[in-house]
Amino acid sequence: MLTELLERFVTAPRPRRVLPGVAAAFLVSAGTASALGPAEVPAVDSGETEMLDLEKDELKFGFIKLTDCAPIVIAKEKGFFDDEGLSVEVIAQPNWKTLLDNVISGELDGAHMLSGQPIAATIGFGTKAHIITAFTMDLNGNGITVSNAIWEQMQENDPALDTDQPSHPISAAALKPIVEERIADGEKLQMGMVFPVSTHNYEIRYWLAAAGIHPGMYTETDIGGRTDAQVELSVTPPPMMPATLEAGNIQGYCVGEPWNQQAVAKGIGVPVTTNYDVWKNNPEKVFGVTKAWADENPQTMLAVTKALIRAGRWLDETDDAGYLVNREEAARILSRPDYVGADYDVIKNSMTGYFYFQRTDKRAMPDFNVFYKYFCTYPWYSDGVWFLTQMRRWGQITEPKPAEWYHATAKEVYKPDIYLAAARMLVEEGFILEEEIPWDTDGYKPATDEFIDGKTYDGKDPLGYLASFQIGNPE
C-alpha cells in the first residue's frame, strides 16, 4: 500500500516540476551526499495545503516531558496538523518504556522517541516490534551534569577548570583520577542515563570511554550493562534526575533539557559538557510509528510528516540577523503544564540558544537545539548505522555482524522515501524551499571527525569505525 502510494508520487506525471529528489532517493547512491544543509532558515510566504485522503484523522501522539518534543507540540499548537485535516491529541508519557509499549499496543498512533528505540525494537533488543521513522526531530540537546562535589574534585585534578568560565570541551580526563580513587576504596562512581538504548547512554559512554574510563559492557546475562564497569550507569527517568543526584544515589547524569538547566537553577550540579561537544550535530529524537500503522495509514503518515517538517522549520526560522524568531513563543508554549511544564525561564535558556554551565557561566549555544537546519529532519541511514555501531560496541548486540547487516537494518527503520514525498508536497505548496531538503542524497551523511575523541565516523564503514575504539567490542 505504502509503496503503491509512493510510486504514485514518484511516477505520476507532474505538470509543475520533475521530481529529481524522490527519484534519486529511489535509485539510491546517486552520487555523494551534499554538504550539510542550510544554516539559516528564512521566513517563507505561506502556501496552501493540499488535502490528502486521510485514512484516520483523529490521532494520539505520546511524548516525554523534554524540550525536544517541540515539533509535535508546535505542529499541534500552530495548527500545522489542523492544516492537514488532522485532529491530534498530545499525551505526556511517564517513561520511555511505557511510551514504546503504548505505541506498540495501538494506544498511541505515534510518539516522540529516542533514536535508539525504533532500532532496538526492530532488532528485538528489549521489546520486539517493527518501528519505523520518517522524521528526525532534532539534533543535539543533551548535557552531562556532575554533582557539585565531583565538580570540585575535577577542578582540583585540573586547575584549568577552576575558573568561572573554563574552556570547552571538557573531557572526562579530570574525572578519571576520581574514578580510580573510588575503585581503590572499593566503590564505583554511579551515574544516571535515561534508557538503555537512549542517545544519552551512548553519549555518556562515549564521553567516559574517550578519556579511558570503562563504562561497562552489556552481555547476554548482564542486561544492566555493568560488566567490567569503572563507572556504573543506571536508568533514571529524566524528570527524576535532579532529585536523584541531590539524594546522592548518583554522582552525575546525562539527560536532555530542561533537566541540566534545572540542576544549575537549583544549585545541585554542574553541567560539564553538552552532547554538541561529544559529537557535533548528533541526531537525537525521532518520530516513530509502527510499520503496521504506517502501512495501514500511508496518507495519514504523509500528512503527519508534512506537519512535522513544517513545525521543525517554524522552530528554526531566523530573521536576517540569524536570530531565531520563534523560539521564545515556542518556550512559552512548551512551558504549559500539559506539555513540558517546567518554568518558562528554565526552558527558555536552551531553547533560545543559551546554556548555563554554572550560575556564573552563561554561554551562547545557538545550535544547542537544532530542529531543521543542516538537513536535520531527514531520516539519515548513517544515523541509524551509528546507533547500531554503539549497540554493538557496548554488547547490546551480542554477536558480531557483517557491514551489510548494519545497512539493511538502518534501511528497515529509516524511511527517507516517505520523508521526501512529504517534503516534495511542501515545496510545491510553498511551505519550504527546494534547497532545504537533501534530494539527491543516498542517505549517508559525509564522514565526520567532529567527535570529542577525534575519531572519524563514516556511515558506510561501520566495522572500520568499531575497530577504531580501544574500549568496547572491536568488531
Place this chain on the structure above:
Amino acid sequence: MLQTLKTTLLKVIDLTALGFLEPYVRLAYGEEPTKQLRKIGQFTVVPVLVIIAGLLVWATMISPNVKTKSGELPSPTVVASAAGSLHQFAIREGNKEAAYVATGEEREAWLADVEAELESIGAEVESANATVVEARKAEAASKSERIAPLQAKVDALKTAMKEERAAKQAALKEQAASLPVGDNPQRAAYLGELAGLNAWLDEQKAEIDTIDDQIKLIRDEKDPAVLAALSQQTAVAEREQYLKKMAEQLGEDNRQARVATGQEKLDVAKTTFFNAEGAAAFNAAKKVISAEERLAKTEESSYAKPATLYYQIQRSILCVFAGFFLGSAIAIPIGVLCGLSTTFMGAMTPFIALFKPVSPIVWLPIALIVASALIPDPDKHWFTQWMWELPLIGQYKINPAFMASAVTVALCSLWATMVNTALGVASVDKDHLNVAKVLRLGFWSRLFKIVLPSSLPLVFAGLRISLGVGWMVLIAAELLSSSEGIGKFVWDQFNNGASDSFAKMMVVVFIVGAIGLLLDRIMVVFQRLVSFEGSIAAV
C-alpha cells in the same frame, strides 16, 4: 408537623453520621440552649479553630522553613493560587472547545471581544517584560554589591595563601638542601614542619570555602521582586497566548469557517466533474467523493482538548467505582460461600492469605499485560468502540490502561468485603436458621430471606473499607499505568518540576482527601440504611 420535621432531620443527621449538625437543629427548636451551644463549641468551633491554627502553623512556621534545593513547601496562599490556575486552565480549554464550534453572530461577537482584548494586551506584555528586566537588573546590582566585598576577601586570602605557600615551600626546599644525612631527629622535625604547612593550607582553604559558600548562598537567593515580576510576566504571556489561540479558534480555524472552505472545494470539484469529459470524469468524480467525505468529517470535528483536572477527577471516580463494583461482584459471592460452608472457606483460605497482602504496584503490570492482550488495538476493538459510543461514559474513553487500573483497584480492595461477608454470613443468628429449617425454606429463599439480610450490615462495613482502600490504590495505579486521572496528574506535575508544581500537587492532596471523605460518607449512609437501627423505615 414541625415536630416530625425535627425527628426526620435528626434521623437524617444520624444516618449520615454528621453528628455535629445535631445541636443546630435542637437549638433551632429551643431545646436546652446552653447544652446545645456547648456542643456547637465542642464539635464545630473547636475543629474550625484547629483547622485555622493548622493553616497558620503551615503558613508561618512550616512552609517558610522547609526549603531544599529541589523546591520549597508551598504556603497556603501559593496552594490557593495554584488551585486558581488549575481552574483557569480548565476554563480556558473549555472556552477553546466552545469557540471551535461557535457559529453565526455569537461567534462574531466573541471574536470581536477577543480581538479587542488582544489589542490591549500588547502594552501589558511589554510592561511586564520591562518589569522583569528591571527587577533582574536591581537583583543583579544588589547581589553583586553584596558579593563584591566577600569576593575581594576571597581573592585577598587566595593571593596571601599562594604567596605564603610559595615562600614557605621555598624555605623548606632550601632547608631540604642542607639536611644532613643520617640525622634522623632533624629529619623527623622537617617532616613535621611540612605536615604543619599542609595543615595550615587546609585551614586556609576551609576559610576560603566558608566565604565561597556564603557567596553561593547569595547567588542562590531568590529575590521576591524578581519572582513576582516573573509570575506576572507568565500570567500575561499565557493570557496573550490564550487570546491568540481563541482568535484562531473563532476565526480561520473555526469549524464553521472550515465547513465553508470545504463546501467551496466541494462546489469546485462538482463543477469540474460536471464539465469533465471522457476518462477525466472518473478522476473528477473521485475528487467529489473525497471532498464530500472531508466535508462530512469537518462537520463532525471537535477541538482536541487536553485533559483538565476536572475531567481527570471524574475519570478517577468512574475508575474507582468500576474497580469497586468488579471487586464486589467477585468478593460477595465468594464471601457468602465461605460463610456458608467451612469446607469452602478452608479451600479458599490459602488463596486469600496469599493474595491479600500483594501490593497494587505488583498487580498493575500484570493487569496491564492482560488488558492490553485482551484489547490489542483499542481504536478498532469492538469492546472499546462500544464503550466509547455509550452516552455519559463514552467521553471518558475507557482504554486498557483504565481497565488495568480498575482491575488493580478490584484486586486490592475486594479482600475487606470478602472477609466481612464471610464473617457476616457465618455469624447469622442460629435461631433464625432454625426458624428457616422449621419453615422448610429452600436454599435460595434461606439465602435471600435470612442469610443475606442479616449479614448485610457487616457486608456493607466491608464495602466501606473496600471503597476507601480502592480510592487509595487507584491514585497509585493511575500514576503507574498513566491512565488519565488524578494519579497521572500528580505524576505529570512531579515531572514538570516547575515552581508551582508542588503547589499543584498539594491541591490534589486536598481534592483526594475530600473525595475520599465523600465516598466514605456515602458508604456510611448505605451501611446505616441496611443495619437494623438505621433502616429506611426508621426515617
